[in-house]
Amino acid sequence: MAPRKKSPNMVWVVKSKQPAKTTEPATDKKTSSVSSLLSDSVSKLHLSSSEDHTSPPDWSTLPEELLHIISSKLEDRFDFIHARSVCRPWRSIFPYPSSSLRTTYSLPSFRKFPRRVSGAFCTLERFPVFLFRLLSPHNTPPSQFFVGGVRPDNQTPRSDPTLLNIADHQIIPLGHMCRMVGYDPNSLETSYRGVAFLEVNEENGEFVVLIGYAHDILALRSTEMRWSRVDDCSRADCSDIVTFRGKFYAVFINGDVFAIDPYTLKTTPLRPPNIPGCGRCNYLVPYGDDDDELYLVERIIVRNQVLSFTKLTCRVSVLDVEAGEWVVVSDLGDRVLLVGKPGNSSGNGSCSAKELPEGCGVSGGSMLFINEIFDETFPYKYGVDTGNPGDDLNVWRCSRETRVSILNKSPMVALRIERAEL
Template sequence: MTEPATSTSSLPSDSVSKLSLSPSAKMTTTNEITLSVVPDWSLLPVELLHIISKNLDDCFDALHARSVCTLWRSIFPFPSHLSRLSYSLPTLDNKGSWSLERIPLFLFRPRALAASEYFLGGIRRYEEPEEEEELPSPIQCSVKVKIPESDPKLMKMNDCQIFPLGHQYRMIGCNAKEYRNVVVLPLNQEGGGDFVVLLNFTKVLLVYRSTEMRWRRLHTQPFTTATCEELFTFRGKFYAIFISGDVFAFDPHFLGLTTLKPLELPNCGSCNDLVQSGDDELFLVEKIIPRNDDVLDFNRLALRVCRLDVEAGQWVVVTDIGDRVFIIGEFGSVSCSAKEFPEGCGVSGNSILYTHKPWNETYFYKYGVDTGREEDDLNCWWYSRENLVTILSTYPVVALRVERYVYFFYLQHIFFC
């Protein structure tokens, strides 16, 4: 969103003349009167509002505009990108129902905060009655934030850089401990109409077709008996990655299964993650753990990154992911561009960050870092100790701090009541 102007107001003169003044005025010691001008935004011409509505930078600009006054809410439609689409699906035993919801993901970076303040939380259009707070307009569109061992706070979103990160699906009401994640593919490439759902129940994959309205088990034997770690959709296919490191691709009709075997890693252990970048690229990030006398040496853990060559159906090793930053966590992975971050903020492109470590301090991985050990291969991604990353919270969202000056948090759930 464009920074608010600090120069003379550009409101039409006939509207400015109608702006209300604060009922109170302060008298200075030199008998000067200071008046606080409170604009009545509802007096702006409707024609001007329609022009503004067509020139907003992003969906959160529309939210900011809708929070100004009642009239503006009727002019600026609620952003469709922020709508939480919901489908009612039967439970596995057909005795109840679950709600399949499409949840938009964003990364928020507060522009300027005191060194001791860090924020995360869900965004709500309004609070529950018992939690309602009177907020001054136009900052009613705010983030309610909560970090463990701290009091909830409110942060204005127009003080943040906001980066859309796509969306995830969640099966609301499914509390089974076996449930891991769920993905959806429309059978109509234009969207709408029939769809297929793939549900990950750890050791079991289940398929739901909207045309059949019931669940079926997807058999992955004899290909693998391992636990499924994560599901993705990419270019009209389902992708499943297993704890064994195997990756499989399924077409939405499940007429064929394609094995995407990672490249060999001699004398090493590994565990893998998939990261999707936009609609065009799918990456495999492999944690490589060398063996020393048949014992895994976690002190020398490195990464290898491969890009999927869709036409050839194989992984291709890459040494550069451009200006992208991969953020990999317990509840999935995202890719974002580092170009919009300011210089010196501690976040730069061509880097990878894991947020679900057993400790709360970590670093970005960079390619070709000299570790000082002769036995380490420079053609890998290693810890870069340029910027310390402190993980402040991992659930229900991830909050982190980079060095002393820049703080951002990745919102995993966006709540619109």
């Protein structure tokens, strides 16, 4: 993240209550001294800046004692990132938030599986993902969104980074995603098709990794550090793997879905009902910080018809974990499903529309395909009336009230949402 200078009109404010008694408790004395120190420091900054109106206040002159106090009061991870961007001396005081760091794991290479290549390794990267919405005065389209992760500015990525002034953005966490460094699940040059990570013993740091490779699902336990084939699974190519409530869920290009136990690697088929005369592209989308729901989005492709992405319909189901089956739904409530992923990562995201301002172009009960082949798409909603009497209303289809332009796909997805011209 590039350093950002604060504007001259920025001030720190501390609210404190006057003590009711003449004798101040120790905590009140401490608060009073902090307030006095803060007031004196800010006054000096304003005095120095008023003498030279062309230069902003020099925030690097704030006492280190005050910075440590401020650092101890911060809770939000992006407050730390904001503070680190003020000036270079602050970076030694405000640590980069560990919750935003990427975790990497060096694993044995799977490139020539089932052969084991001595001394060959691959790198798994697990990182938090966020939805960034550029703030605007009226919260009306056109709106600009970004989906991706963040990294410290001293970690140089392999590709050109997307630089954002995050002080100008609303930030919504979307959970974690994984990627194999140097591998692209959408590339035809390799047989790699996605990865998922699951911690099985937090105390001992034990984990299990699953990848889709060629026609197989491969598993690696940290206690063994070797790849093995998962038996009794689909023979079709895997298209993606996600985690939900302590299990892996893999989806395949032929429509198969399997749940995989991380301890036994036992598989359970969860194939949704067929749609006569149609093929489909399936996507798994977890929702909620506590694994509230797992959605299956099926993009329906009618056979023997001209393919038009803007006219494709969808069927959406939610997993009934106890019954072990998919239940078709027509209502997502206030939820927004983000189908697609930034760069070469695995997994899909979701959020609540309650976290977004009304009228920003994204509403509850909708889906956004954020990584399309073409650079334009539309939100999907249920029961959209196309004006054609022959079109079924009991499906999810494009709502042309707003148009989504995909400006960038890697390393972050960049979207512009604007009102469509009808």
